[in-house]
Amino acid sequence: MLRFVVEEIPESGLEVHHHMDPTWISPLMGPQFSPGTEGLDLTADLTRADRLVLVQGRIAGHATFQCSRCLAESPWTVEVSFRHLFVEDEVHARRFPGEVSEGDEMETSPYQDGVVDLEPLLAEELVLSLPQAPLCSEACRGLCQRCGKNLNEGPCGCPAEEEDPRWAPLKRIH
Ligand SMILES: [Zn+2]
Ligand SMILES: [Zn+2]
Known part of the structure; x- marks a missing residue:
């Protein structure tokens, strides 16, 4: 052909x-x-x-x-x-x-x-x-690195910033 x-x-x-x-x-x-x-x-x-x-x-x-x-x-x-x-x-x-x-x-x-x-x-x-x-x-905007949501469709529920690891021991007390 x-x-x-x-x-x-x-x-x-x-x-x-x-x-x-x-x-x-x-x-x-x-x-x-x-x-x-x-x-x-x-x-x-x-x-x-x-x-x-x-x-x-x-x-x-x-x-x-x-x-x-x-x-x-x-x-x-x-x-x-x-x-x-x-x-x-x-x-x-x-x-x-x-x-x-x-x-x-x-x-x-x-x-x-x-x-x-x-x-x-x-x-x-x-x-x-x-x-x-x-x-x-x-x-x-791509995908959220943590939860994988398509960020063009709106924000996901993930916290905007990484939590300060120094607070982690305090949280375990409660
Ligand atoms: Zn895209
Ligand atoms: Zn997320």
Whole structure:
């Protein structure tokens, strides 16, 4: 489904619509993110010039994540845009020897056997788009360290400050 024979891509371009199934996305995202039940949608334009294939794509949809502080489930709108150039492997080795330098605005990768496979590209783009330590809100109060209550829902019953341990023996007298 996401593999395209390069010779069959018309010079006029090819538009691809693909539904990314939650069962495929979920392991990529890891435990903090969930793709929901609907999955994500890919729209991509493939343009070929001889043995170069330019892919311009967008992954969009609705997912959720678990807040890094309060652990509450929060909505997250996925919107990832990418451009990637596939180059036939022999040509790639000749034109792009070694690593692609940092300043290059477009990433390239080789394709083999005359077939471009979008699946690894989508997986990479999706994973790179995931925010590190996402929060439900910048002002998230997190959980009480003692009782575990979500402090965004209001204060818990725990004393505000640690009791002075010097009073502990006095308490035992009563
Ligand atoms: Zn939170
Ligand atoms: Zn508490």
